[in-house]
Amino acid sequence: ELMRFGAADYLPKNRLSRNSLKRVISNVMAKHKLQEALEEHRQRLEEINHDLLRKNQEIRSFYHRLSSKLADPVTSVRGYLSMLLAGSAGPLTDTQRKYLKIAKEGCDQICLCINDLVEVTALFTGKLAIDPCPVSIDKLVHRVVASMSPAAQEKRIRLKYIIQPDLPEVGIDENRIAQVLSNMLSNALKFTPEGGEIIVRVGDNPISPEFVLVSVRDTGRGIEPDKLPYIFDRLYQVTSSDWMTHRGMGLGLYICRELIRLHGGDTSVQSAPGKGSTFSFTIPKHTPPEASDTAIERERALEKDSRS
CATH class of the missing domain: 3.30.565.10 (Histidine kinase-like ATPase, C-terminal domain)
Known part of the structure; x- marks a missing residue:
């Protein structure tokens, strides 16, 4: 009758003794402690998972902000360096041209890094699609x-x-x-x-x-x-x-x-x-x-x- 109301186990009266009752009580207490430990572990895992999701979202936002903040000034610097190399501001000495080329190559490398950040952000948000x-x-x-x-x-x-x-x-x-x-x-x-x-x-x-x-x-x-x-x-x-x-x-x-x-x-x-x-x-x-x-x-x- 008790099993129908949710009892997980039972002990027949004809097998009831001091020692058996003691073992049953000990087992019930151990089971209860185990259930409490499992519940505590489950809650801890939920907290860790929530924290990881939050940090993942922070990384997405950081990539997006960083790429947006860097793109405009680097593009501007790269454009002016290209104009200088083209002679827009007047003739260049060999040394000036050499240094400007080094600076432009550095800008090109930064542009590649910014493009990577933009693409990773698109991957994170599921917005990077392909056109096969x-x-x-x-x-x-x-x-x-x-x-x-x-x-x-x-x-x-x-x-x-x-x-x-x-x-x-x-x-x-x-x-x-x-x-x-x-x-x-x-x-x-x-x-x-x-x-x-x-x-x-x-x-x-x-x-x-x-x-x-x-x-x-x-x-x-x-x-x-x-x-x-x-x-x-x-x-x-x-x-x-x-x-x-x-x-x-x-x-x-x-x-x-x-x-x-x-x-x-x-x-x-x-x-x-x-x-x-x-x-x-x-x-x-x-x-x-x-x-x-x-x-x-x-x-x-x-x-x-x-x-x-």
Whole structure:
């Protein structure tokens, strides 16, 4: 009868004794303490989760404010430096031109960082959408590699690409995939020494033929194994001396990963100290979901990540 009213256990009268009653009371008290501890732990987890969500929102707001505050003055400075270099304020000496070029290159680097902040903010809010359309991947790779060739020649680095013939057109946002490949090539150029080699390979993914695999292999210093799992994480920066020389904001590879995920693909890296690195990404041969649906899914995924 008592079980129907919520009793969790019972003790038959014919088995009732001082010792058994003592054990039952002890068990009930222990169970009650355990339930109290679990409830306290649950409340603590809720507080931690709420705090993490609040901090995540603060980071979003900070990125947005920082990028907005920096963009206008840096653009203005860059514009005036370009005018000076063009001779708008009169002839320049070789020394003046040299210093102005250095200043403009610094502004260009700041502009890249601001663009990263803007893109991360868009990723956070789910407002970064892609516009997929049929694209010839070999033409895209040729265009990006050609744009990087002058920098490779300046460092005397051999830059080449190998593309599997007869690849079909893929449904991608051409500008976004070009951005990903450019970022990976830029990193490879930074960390490959003079006389080194960079090879871009494009072909069917041997593990999943329904995907195209694009890889960028360099002969640089390489990355320690314990750092590889975090290389695409937001704000993560490799701390070895070679990487510290070219230290950025830790957003470039994170943005690459998120852009590829928006396309339904994934990113990966293989590396070892002294043996170079291979950064890869996959893109499906079919057209990914509609941009609006993909953006919503990414926002949900970001909220899930913030809770984990």
